[in-house]
Amino acid sequence: MTNALSRRAFLSRSALIGCSLAASPLLTPISLAATPGENRLVVILLRGGMDGLDVVRPYGDPAYAALRGDAGLNDTDAAIDLDGFHALHPALRPLLPLWERGQLGFANAVSTPYRDKRSHFDGQDMLEAGRAEFGNAASRDGWLNRVLQNLPDAQAETAYAIGREQLSILVGSAKTQRWTPEADMVLSPQAIKLARLIMAEDPAFDAAFTQAMEIADSDGDVVAMTGTQDDMMAMLKQNTRQGKGGSAEQRIAEFAGKRLREDSRIASFSINGWDTHQKQDRTLPPALNRLSETILTLQDTLTGPVWNKTTVVAVTEFGRTARMNGSGGTDHGTGGLMVMAGGALRGGRVIGDWPGLAEAQLYQRRDLMPTRDIRAILGWLLHSQFGLSTSTIETSVFPGVDMGANPTLLR
The missing domain is CATH 3.40.720 (Alkaline Phosphatase, subunit A)
Structure with missing residues (x-):
């Protein structure tokens, strides 16, 4: 992909994927803890x-x-x-x-x-x-x-x-x-890769994304990713439409x-x-x-x-x-x-x-x-x-x- 896509640009276009990224479990750290017993x-x-x-x-x-x-x-x-x-x-x-x-x-x-x-x-x-x-x-x-x-x-x-x-x-x-x-959405492996590249600029954001991905269960088909920023956003929009x-x-x-x-x-x-x-x-x-x-x-x-x-x-x-x-x-x-x-x-x-x-x-x-x-x-x-x-x-x-x-x- 030749065009640079900043974290700010990625977030500014989040409306295209049908939900607020900030509210999505994909970008929200979720921790689990045990209670007594197995019931x-x-x-x-x-x-x-x-x-x-x-x-x-x-x-x-x-x-x-x-x-x-x-x-x-x-x-x-x-x-x-x-x-x-x-x-x-x-x-x-x-x-x-x-x-x-x-x-x-x-x-x-x-x-x-x-x-x-x-x-x-x-x-x-x-x-x-x-x-x-x-x-x-x-x-x-x-x-x-x-x-x-x-x-x-x-x-x-x-x-x-x-x-x-x-x-x-x-x-x-x-x-x-x-x-x-x-608030959930489906991301292809290529979309996840893109998100990780963007999140890498912010260690705290990257850590939150990684933790959320572990429980989000967002699997998808591998999609070849080429073209412009608009192509990427169109792919994410289509990815979300498929849903679960x-x-x-x-x-x-x-x-x-x-x-x-x-x-x-x-x-x-x-x-x-x-x-x-x-x-x-x-x-x-x-x-x-x-x-x-x-x-x-x-x-x-x-x-x-x-x-x-x-x-x-x-x-x-x-x-x-x-x-x-x-x-x-x-x-x-x-x-x-x-x-x-x-x-x-x-x-x-x-x-x-x-x-x-x-x-x-x-x-x-x-x-x-x-x-x-x-x-x-x-x-x-x-x-x-x-x-x-x-x-x-x-x-x-x-x-x-x-x-x-x-x-x-x-x-």
Whole structure:
């Protein structure tokens, strides 16, 4: 290449490759540190309020048919009977082998302490904070961050918050690392060579690039590089367009799995699309497909003994109304469903104290009645997985929670 390309010129043209180089993990140093033990936890936030009564259909309740109609067990694309009382939404059929192996389970009629206002923002704040109420600004830290604060040998960046936005669930004094798939890009070996030549002028920048490249997994085909600076930038732009295969959720799950295969032990990210006010039969399946793909990608990435030490939990800010509305959807409700998966799980069951769906049994005669605090179930999971004492969980991780009986979630 005959034309000199300075670091300043390279950075000034970074808009051509579709992302900010300064925000890309390719140019951001990322360090990993070990936490005690080998157990892994993935927390998925299902933003929008997932309708648990559709995802796991309690067709064995006599009142279900009056509220929701046929559970769909005899349809062409049929729901799947799980235990003679519950049926699984057909969009989650790819997860059925996990259920059969005892690596998929659900907790029904669960909720945070949030009630009545049914605001997505407040409900999500309560879910991520893990508190019964908000006080001063200090109470806005996230419960996963408080877990890290109470692990005796946890160090910086042992957990990943993954996605576009900062996750409140991991905000707090314990340091964590963030990554977003939109900040990643694919560079060919020749493009990497070019970048290294430019970065060599700045030792600190070069060191950051080298460290980030070790975890970026940016492989590409060798591309002959000749011509001008504009030719080079055009090649980088095309390189980025090719991208990596799979949906954003699959890429997120793959990234999380790779980090958890190494030193990280906790990861958290969100999946949107659960606010199903209209035509739920059309709007819910795509979200369930994304959840299914995410869990299966985690399984594929965390193969063998690592998957057997992993638990995945998917939680949502609230459930939805027991009755369908006039638009073929459901409105914001109260009691909901928690999805669990992983090789460490003692699954193949739907846990929870079923409250019933008769009108007098519903919360405010409209919602599934919560019978257990979702924080208690999460607390028992943390107790079994990371050895946190029940007193630490009840006073520090989830202040004020009554953990109740142990549901023995793990093998």
